[in-house]
Amino acid sequence: MTTSILTSTLQTIKTNWQTMSVRQRLLKEYRTLEHNNLDGINPILTENLHLLYADIKIFDNELYQDTYRVKIMIPEQYPYVSPVVIFMKSTEDNINTIPIHPHIYSNGHICLDLLGPAWTPIQTINSLLISLQSILASNSRNERPSDDEKYVAKAPKNPSKTRFVYHDETI
Amino acid sequence: MSDDQSFMNYSPDEFESDAEFEYEDDDEVVEVASASQSDDGVVDDDYDDDEGDGEFEEGDYENDNAGDASDFKQEDTLSTKKDLVEYKAHSTKDLVAKLSAQTKNISSVLELTDDNALTLLQFYSWNSERLMEEYMDDPDRVKTAAGVIVDGSTKAGSTFKKYNKGEFMCFICCDEKTQTYQLSCGDEYCLDCYSKYIKDKTSSGKVIKCPNCDVALNSQDLDFIAGEGESFKLIESSIKEYVERHRSYKWCPSVDCPNVVEILNFADIPNIVSENHVPVVTCNHNHQFCVSCSFENHTPVPCGIAKQWVTKCKDDSETANWIMSNTQQCPKCDSSIEKNGGCNHMTCKKCRYEFCWICSQDWTSHGTSYYQCTAFRDNPNDKAKNKEKEELTAKQKLRNLTKNSLKKYLHYYNLYAVHESSTKLDDKRCKFVEEKVRELQETSGISWIEAQFLVESAEALLKARKVLKWSYAFAYYCDRTGLLDIFEEVQAKLAESVENLSKLFEIEDPLEIVRNKLEFLNKSHFLQERQKAMISCTLESIDYGCLSGKD
Ligand SMILES: [Zn+2]
Ligand SMILES: [Zn+2]
Ligand SMILES: [Zn+2]
Ligand SMILES: [Zn+2]
Ligand SMILES: [Zn+2]
Ligand SMILES: [Zn+2]
Numbered sequence: 210m211t212t213s214i215l216t217s218t219l220q221t222i223k224t225n226w227q228t229m230s231v232r233q234r235l236l237k238e239y240r241t242l243e244h245n246n247l248d249g250i251n252p253i254l255t256e257n258l259h260l261l262y263a264d265i266k267i268f269d270n271e272l273y274q275d276t277y278r279v280k281i282m283i284p285e286q287y288p289y290v291s292p293v294v295i296f297m298k299s300t301e302d303n304i305n306t307i308p309i310h311p312h313i314y315s316n317g318h319i320c321l322d323l324l325g326p327a328w329t330p331i332q333t334i335n336s337l338l339i340s341l342q343s344i345l346a347s348n349s350r351n352e353r354p355s356d357d358e359k360y361v362a363k364a365p366k367n368p369s370k371t372r373f374v375y376h377d378e379t380i
Numbered sequence: 381m382s383d384d385q386s387f388m389n390y391s392p393d394e395f396e397s398d399a400e401f402e403y404e405d406d407d408e409v410v411e412v413a414s415a416s417q418s419d420d421g422v423v424d425d426d427y428d429d430d431e432g433d434g435e436f437e438e439g440d441y442e443n444d445n446a447g448d449a450s451d452f453k454q455e456d457t458l459s460t461k462k463d464l465v466e467y468k469a470h471s472t473k474d475l476v477a478k479l480s481a482q483t484k485n486i487s488s489v490l491e492l493t494d495d496n497a498l499t500l501l502q503f504y505s506w507n508s509e510r511l512m513e514e515y516m517d518d519p520d521r522v523k524t525a526a527g528v529i530v531d532g533s534t535k536a537g538s539t540f541k542k543y544n545k546g547e548f549m550c551f552i553c554c555d556e557k558t559q560t561y562q563l564s565c566g567d568e569y570c571l572d573c574y575s576k577y578i579k580d581k582t583s584s585g586k587v588i589k590c591p592n593c594d595v596a597l598n599s600q601d602l603d604f605i606a607g608e609g610e611s612f613k614l615i616e617s618s619i620k621e622y623v624e625r626h627r628s629y630k631w632c633p634s635v636d637c638p639n640v641v642e643i644l645n646f647a648d649i650p651n652i653v654s655e656n657h658v659p660v661v662t663c664n665h666n667h668q669f670c671v672s673c674s675f676e677n678h679t680p681v682p683c684g685i686a687k688q689w690v691t692k693c694k695d696d697s698e699t700a701n702w703i704m705s706n707t708q709q710c711p712k713c714d715s716s717i718e719k720n721g722g723c724n725h726m727t728c729k730k731c732r733y734e735f736c737w738i739c740s741q742d743w744t745s746h747g748t749s750y751y752q753c754t755a756f757r758d759n760p761n762d763k764a765k766n767k768e769k770e771e772l773t774a775k776q777k778l779r780n781l782t783k784n785s786l787k788k789y790l791h792y793y794n795l796y797a798v799h800e801s802s803t804k805l806d807d808k809r810c811k812f813v814e815e816k817v818r819e820l821q822e823t824s825g826i827s828w829i830e831a832q833f834l835v836e837s838a839e840a841l842l843k844a845r846k847v848l849k850w851s852y853a854f855a856y857y858c859d860r861t862g863l864l865d866i867f868e869e870v871q872a873k874l875a876e877s878v879e880n881l882s883k884l885f886e887i888e889d890p891l892e893i894v895r896n897k898l899e900f901l902n903k904s905h906f907l908q909e910r911q912k913a914m915i916s917c918t919l920e921s922i923d924y925g926c927l928s929g930k931d
Binding site: 286288329 | 553554555573577580592
């Protein structure tokens, strides 16, 4: 390839960089989410393109009898960086528990490598929700992370500010 | 959910004000790594295969291409030879050369292209021995794991493709694109997406893989996607990985300093530290630092105490800063007084009482010189007052105790901080003066050799100021005994000499400076003597058990 083509290619990248938005990708993902009807996953879209919720139900695991809710925040750099996902409660909608799991803190923060270094732009909100459902479904340990108290006391509001160490991928 | 609607323009920066909390911090990770560290300082944490250790010494396969690194050095700060660090100082360039040599070696031994050898080395965190071992065992498995295309596979190399509008829909951005890039795995995305995908990854020093599978992007891919030089960025950041992997390599801790020091007698460092000597090295930019603490040269304070002090200052800095930058009560009339400058000579606006900000005592007890306020002593008046109030509840006593220990800490912290900021002023001043004399060299006939005295004096001043500064941290952790009184006398003398030489640097006229050459030389010499006295006095105090290490 000649240098002139390379230069023009780079130029295109640079101009597109500023104008490109995540809109198109998100709209497509939301369409898929609405039509997919995943078992036990109920997405709740909002007027804000960068914010949605999802209610998750787990089947065949007596540890998780309730419905759980995650709040999903989509950063501007999505899908090149992962969404920020937190479990939350909502008294209004009768969602009263943060699921107990060795990788889920009592403030709802999740220690999952998929939300950090293992994220790639090929993943979607859809695939992420399925992963969350499956880490709950496959868990048998009725416990919080060992450092829950220490972490929750000092944790930043945004879990992406936390540098988790993903030591145990088997759970 | 109404409160969440305020989240309209979410971006991660919105949380910037939050305190950053590290769930498991670097130190802990390093600790884990050090548990399985082998003798030559190579960290061995990523692989749990324990056979064949030492079968390949890394050095056997490396050309020592870093020959332009400065030669074996020893520091003159401390006494005997066996206490010293032996080391080589490297620049980033030296290390890039070293890594290139290592890559070339691997490519010729394993008969690979340089690109593939580089990917494998990055994947193996620059552990050549392990790579060779496992490669000889099962080359295909190693290549597949690292994402290097196995020879003879039917898959083609990477291709750049062009489409007409509407022909290609990129899976990542969900947009129709005309320019795409396809890796040998067949996964194809638009160039924009590839470019964004690798943007933050080149600084990691780790192998960058296809967004969808394990195939690695090699340097040609990176250069094509992000422009010439992108793969070099990855090599440069590989140095980080390399230095982290080899515990005998240390980054210079000075801000933005790109230099590295290679410790040759790495195994001796714990001994040096346990003998209360500071393992000091000098980087290629002439920064001195302790390789055990990765902190500035903290001679004469032993490493353990230095770490304790630095942590304490970090933890307490808010309290200390608040108290020191805010009001204090006049010891006489109790009206509150604000400190409005750097000077510690305070005068109460209400009753005109003059006192010292640091020790709250009558200013006249200090004489006319500031630097005599080096002693923190229990105020005898305070003791008498305490006796009067023996009915103090336990709680109040405790509160008084913390107040007193806080007072002691603030006293030493303030002195430490004063000299820290003075170091910065000295540094500026010295550079300014050196500049002046350089100008003079050009206009008059003064030779470079003749002007060297100024450089030497400046260096002596900065060194001694640092020793003085750290001696306050030392004093904080000492029990008050007769020996500490001697220590503080030596300290006051050093402080005096420091200020004297510092004053000489206030001369502005270059000709006047040159005329004062002898004065500069004398004062620096005197200062160096007092600095030596301070260091040996410190070591003696430790020997006599003066250093309790207690807050
Ligand atoms: Zn794309
Ligand atoms: Zn692929
Ligand atoms: Zn340096
Ligand atoms: Zn040290
Ligand atoms: Zn007063
Ligand atoms: Zn004083």
